[in-house]
Amino acid sequence: MKEGEVKIIGFLCNWCCYAGADLAGVSRFQYPPNIRIIRVMCSGRVDPVIILDTFLWGADGVFIGGCHPGDCHYMQGNYYAEKKIEMAKRLLKEAGVEPERLRLEWVSASEGERFAGVMREFTEEIKELGKIKFEKDEMEAACIAAADYRLRILATKEKELLEEGNKYGEVFTRHEMNRLLDDMVREEYEAKKILLKLKKPKSVKEIAAELNLKPNVVFRHIMDLRRYELIEVHEIRDNTPTYVAKVEEGGE
Amino acid sequence: MTEELRIGVFICHCGINIGGVVDVPAVVEYASTLENVVHAERNLYTCSSDGLESIKSAINEYELNRVVVASCTPRTHEPLFRATCEEAGLNRYLFEFVNIRDQCSWVHMHELEKATEKAKDLVRMGVAKAALLEPLEELTSEVTPSAVVIGAGISGMTAALSIAKNGFHVHLIEKKREMGGMLRRLYKLYPTEELAAEFLEQRIKAVEEHERVELHLSASIKAVEGYVGKFKVILDENGAEKSIDTGVIIVATGAKEFEPEGLYEYDGEKVITQLQLEEKLKRGDSKLDGIENVVMIQCAGARGEVVGYCSKICCMNAIKNAKLIKEANPDINVFIAHNELQAYGEEYELYYRDAKKAGVRFLRFPLERRPKVIKSEGKLVVDVFHERLQMNIPLEADLVVLSVPLVQNPDAEKLSKMLKVPLGQDKFFFEAHVKLRPVDFATDGIFLCGTAQGPKDIEESISQGYAAASRATIPLAKGYVSSEAIISSVDEAICVGCGICESVCPYGAVEVVETEEGRRAKVTGVKCKGCGTCGSSCIKRAIKMHHFTDEQLIAQERTALVTEEVVS
Numbered sequence: 001m002k003e004g005e006v007k008i009i010g011f012l013c014n015w016c017c018y019a020g021a022d023l024a025g026v027s028r029f030q031y032p033p034n035i036r037i038i039r040v041m042c043s044g045r046v047d048p049v050i051i052l053d054t055f056l057w058g059a060d061g062v063f064i065g066g067c068h069p070g071d072c073h074y075m076q077g078n079y080y081a082e083k084k085i086e087m088a089k090r091l092l093k094e095a096g097v098e099p100e101r102l103r104l105e106w107v108s109a110s111e112g113e114r115f116a117g118v119m120r121e122f123t124e125e126i127k128e129l130g131k132i133k134f135e136k137d138e139m140e141a142a143c144i145a146a147a148d149y150r151l152r153i154l155a156t157k158e159k160e161l162l163e164e165g166n167k168y169g170e171v172f173t174r175h176e177m178n179r180l181l182d183d184m185v186r187e188e189y190e191a192k193k194i195l196l197k198l199k200k201p202k203s204v205k206e207i208a209a210e211l212n213l214k215p216n217v218v219f220r221h222i223m224d225l226r227r228y229e230l231i232e233v234h235e236i237r238d239n240t241p242t243y244v245a246k247v248e249e250g251g252e
Numbered sequence: 253m254t255e256e257l258r259i260g261v262f263i264c265h266c267g268i269n270i271g272g273v274v275d276v277p278a279v280v281e282y283a284s285t286l287e288n289v290v291h292a293e294r295n296l297y298t299c300s301s302d303g304l305e306s307i308k309s310a311i312n313e314y315e316l317n318r319v320v321v322a323s324c325t326p327r328t329h330e331p332l333f334r335a336t337c338e339e340a341g342l343n344r345y346l347f348e349f350v351n352i353r354d355q356c357s358w359v360h361m362h363e364l365e366k367a368t369e370k371a372k373d374l375v376r377m378g379v380a381k382a383a384l385l386e387p388l389e390e391l392t393s394e395v396t397p398s399a400v401v402i403g404a405g406i407s408g409m410t411a412a413l414s415i416a417k418n419g420f421h422v423h424l425i426e427k428k429r430e431m432g433g434m435l436r437r438l439y440k441l442y443p444t445e446e447l448a449a450e451f452l453e454q455r456i457k458a459v460e461e462h463e464r465v466e467l468h469l470s471a472s473i474k475a476v477e478g479y480v481g482k483f484k485v486i487l488d489e490n491g492a493e494k495s496i497d498t499g500v501i502i503v504a505t506g507a508k509e510f511e512p513e514g515l516y517e518y519d520g521e522k523v524i525t526q527l528q529l530e531e532k533l534k535r536g537d538s539k540l541d542g543i544e545n546v547v548m549i550q551c552a553g554a555r556g557e558v559v560g561y562c563s564k565i566c567c568m569n570a571i572k573n574a575k576l577i578k579e580a581n582p583d584i585n586v587f588i589a590h591n592e593l594q595a596y597g598e599e600y601e602l603y604y605r606d607a608k609k610a611g612v613r614f615l616r617f618p619l620e621r622r623p624k625v626i627k628s629e630g631k632l633v634v635d636v637f638h639e640r641l642q643m644n645i646p647l648e649a650d651l652v653v654l655s656v657p658l659v660q661n662p663d664a665e666k667l668s669k670m671l672k673v674p675l676g677q678d679k680f681f682f683e684a685h686v687k688l689r690p691v692d693f694a695t696d697g698i699f700l701c702g703t704a705q706g707p708k709d710i711e712e713s714i715s716q717g718y719a720a721a722s723r724a725t726i727p728l729a730k731g732y733v734s735s736e737a738i739i740s741s742v743d744e745a746i747c748v749g750c751g752i753c754e755s756v757c758p759y760g761a762v763e764v765v766e767t768e769e770g771r772r773a774k775v776t777g778v779k780c781k782g783c784g785t786c787g788s789s790c791i792k793r794a795i796k797m798h799h800f801t802d803e804q805l806i807a808q809e810r811t812a813l814v815t816e817e818v819v820s
């Protein structure tokens with residue numbers, strides 16, 4: 001893609017949206033040439049890690065196309081897709097990127113005209129937002145947070161928590177669920193950002209200043225990261241410890 | 253395995269369909285500069301016999317081990333190109349499709365330069381994915397040549413007999429002591445008015461006498477394991493445990509009548525259901541001695557009152573019973589208070605007219621103003637708001653009959669969990685597709701028929717019984733099933749056995765099992781349909797969705813975005 005043009009990557013499910021995109025072609029419905037389409041069998045296949053990686057590598061917009069609710073070739077894949085994309089949007093927001101750059105649409109195999117319409121509209125929207133801007137560290141933190149097991153459990157189990165409750169039988173309301181998700185996502189994201197900062201040894205105070213976080217918040221994360229053995233004490237400088245990330249073998 | 257990658261790229265003009273918009277020679281030239289590409293060419297029609305020949309000869313000449321075709325859409329042409337690769341000795345999954353017609357030249361017809369640019373990007377992405385492709389094999393497994401039918405009502409008996417006549421052994425499993433289901437309790441059947449007992453007798457006899465039907469009465473299902481071709485059904489038959497191996501399973505567990513407790517002064521004596529009326533008539537009380545006025549109320553508990561749906565059979569059933577009463581004793585006044593009246597098809601329409609001729613009176617009420625039953629001093633009055641007259645008509649009644657809907661059996665939920673097949677919104681068993689696959693479940697090898705799937709009459713139940721039997725006979729007759737090659741697999745070294753994957757798989761294809769290393773997820777290849785939802789949900793990212801792996805998708809996406817190296 002030429003510099004200056006907005007770049008959009010689409011992940012379309014084979015059975016509905018990809019077929020709808022084909023139909024747009026067969027019917028010669030025209031739309032802007034900014035999108036590059038990647039075929040997957042089910043929208044449920046699209047991992048938030050991959051979505052965020054796509055942004056990290058410079059996509060200005062990411063489009064996910066699946067079957068209408070109830071029409072999924074695999075029964076429920078599109079439902080899970082929706083939850084994962086909500087999670088990815090939350091992380092985008094944390095990384096300071098407009099969540100509207102990520103869009104999920106249900107397009108059936110017979111909606112060729114609609115596919116072209118959605119493409120025109122989405123491309124226009126992305127053009128208005130302009131080229132994507134983010135701090136590399138922040139998007140990297142979002143990527144790593146998307147791979148975190150706690151967030152992944154939440155994204156998948158949301159329905160059960162809403163409908164059947166947790167193991168204590170407490171059923172969450174939609175509002176509580178949203179708050180829980182927001183909190184968890186922020187926590188994970190902050191932790192991952194701190195972890196990235198600790199590629200070089202730093203004290204709590206230094207991190208707090210760099211990331212614009214309260215020292216007590218940073219301290220709590222540091223304790224957690226130590227518990228998970230992701231960081232270690234580097235040295236004690238004037239009675240103040242500095243920490244550093246452990247080098248993971250084969251890590252990024 | 254680090255064989256040298258040798259990728260061949262074939263770009264199709266598709267006549268002028270692609271060639272008229274995209275600068276194909278430029279794309280070919282570009283493709284030949286890409287890493288790992290050892291050969292690139294263009295064809296007027298790659299799918300023509302000439303085009304396919306040139307793929308095959310290029311595979312040999314250039315020792316290609318990956319093939320990329322950029323042309324129309326994989327949805328129509330992938331099988332053809334895969335087969336071509338296979339003919340030239342290349343594993344069919346080492347082929348990658350790039351769509352530059354339906355999703356490029358046809359939709360950017362007035363932007364020639366940008367369309368060419370996009371085609372180059374798409375080819376680059378395809379080559380990047382091709383480099384990461386791995387050979388895959390389709391799995392086949394043998395089919396146990398017998399069937400299990402659960403439920404010996406009319407639909408289950410029909411299905412069992414039909415499979416047996418096709419030459420396969422059938423286990424017919426019934427929880428009651430006798431076969432027949434709902435029909436055992438009915439008096440006469442619409443539209444023929446034959447006695448249900450006589451109708452049943454012949455059919456039960458045919459089932460009992462067939463050498464290949466093995467009956468299991470007073471039997472309940474305790475567990476189901478396995479997959480199409482190799483199911484194991486564990487039964488409790490009269491207190492004894494039995495294990496049955498089977499290739500396919502048919503669910504024919506029927507439905508029951510809704511109990512209208514608390515509605516319309518229902519008491520089971522003066523206010524009864526249609527089924528109770530049938531039993532009364534069957535006991536020989538067909539003249540309904542001492543009764544002068546009968547009022548039937550349609551849609552009782554249905555269509556928004558308790559359940560949302562229309563039970564389909566109640567209109568015809570009320571017409572039948574009203575007509576039978578009227579014919580047996582013309583002095584009785586019979587009213588049917590209804591909202592809509594479903595008497596579809598010529599036969600049923602005529603039947604309805606006969607009932608009118610016999611003197612049955614019909615009153616239409618609006619759904620928002622359903623009739624009220626008032627009981628005072630032992631007397632019953634049904635207050636019906638007459639839609640056309642726009643006034644209330646109080647009908648005295650000695651007997652009120654409620655046409656209540658069919659509802660799912662309470663134990664169906666347990667069965668659905670054991671079989672891992674879904675129940676729909678109305679709690680009936682839920683077919684794979686209402687039009688295209690009406691008697692299949694999404695899970696291979698399990699089928700359904702009769703009222704287990706929703707209210708229907710005998711004719712429809714029998715048709716479905718035949719349909720399910722014929723669908724179920726396909727794998728039995730074939731003797732083997734082959735499954736997708738594009739499936740997922742679990743890296744046991746990373747998996748922690750949390751079971752999230754199991755909870756999202758719609759086919760029960762991935763399950764957590766005990767292994768020597770502890771609890772780990774395992775994919776049963778034949779069950780997996782390759783959606784990849786487990787992979788993107790796995791909390792440790794331990795699942796590999798073959799042919800759409802994380803690495804492959806990431807390679808495509810990154811390659812699309814990074815253009816620096818490719819200044820052409």
Ligand SMILES: Cc1cc2nc3c(=O)[nH]c(=O)nc-3n(C[C@H](O)[C@H](O)[C@H](O)COP(=O)(O)OP(=O)(O)OC[C@H]3O[C@@H](n4cnc5c(N)ncnc54)[C@H](O)[C@@H]3O)c2cc1C
Nearest residue numbers: 403405406407427433434441442505506507702703709710
């Ligand atoms: C009042 C009334 C009147 C009707 N009149 C007519 C009519 O005149 N004409 C007409 O065409 N249709 C009529 N019908 C509809 C007719 O009864 C049904 O279409 C028919 O009975 C459906 O047959 P089936 O085999 O699907 O289910 P069923 O007859 O319900 O049989 C299901 C069988 O499965 C067994 N079963 C259930 N669960 C299990 C389990 N877990 N394990 C093992 N076995 C199990 C049950 O015991 C039962 O024997 C009437 C229905 C009602 C309620």
Ligand code: SF4
Nearest residue numbers: 757780781783784786
């Ligand atoms: S890929 Fe889909 S069908 Fe296969 S095991 Fe995973 S969730 Fe189940």
Ligand code: SF4
Nearest residue numbers: 747748750751753790
């Ligand atoms: S979700 Fe992943 S870690 Fe959990 S059981 Fe499945 S494969 Fe194992």
